[in-house]
Amino acid sequence: MLKWAIRLIVAAVSLVILAIASFAGLPWLPVVGDQFGSGPFRAHLAANETVLDLAAPDAGFELTADDLDARYVILGEMHGYTLPQQLDAALVTYLQTEGPPRWYLAEMTPREAIAVNEYLAGGDDRYARAVFDRFAGMRVQWANREFFQKLTALRALNETLPAAREVRFV
DSSP: OHHHHHHHHHHHHHHHHHHHHHHHHGGGHHHHHHHHHOHHHHHHHHHTOOOOOTTSSSTTOOOOHHHHHOSOOOOOOOOSSHHHHHHHHHHHHHHHHHSSOOEEOOSSOHHHHHHHHHHHTTOOSHHHHHHHHHHHHHTOTTOSHHHHHHHHHHHHHHHHSOGGGOOEEO
């Protein structure tokens, strides 16, 4: 009888361990599936890859006339440092020079947008820097040098554009 009790306890503990291991492994199922089943997708992406040269005037963007004339262009979240900010600046530059003028909808308050727009219009950078100091104090991820460098690039772009085509933040 003692042997049966021990076997029952071992079986129950084994089932609990197996259940925990299965539950812990669930988040990894998509990763494993991607590794073993993504060959066709990877091949498609490799065959249709577009390499961008962000220093080139058009940066290698392959946009149609309909793309350029779109009323709204949604870039999505562009958090990060150097490359996402450079890509964003290149795309905004391309769209602003090749398509109709657009506004840049940013995740900031109207007061912060006014400070940034003052800087973009050729004004003093102290208010824009104060906005970034506030962002840094809040420890938000877009409070970085690279984002401010993007603003500097957009300011330089604005210096080459007629007033009606200048980049403005809202």
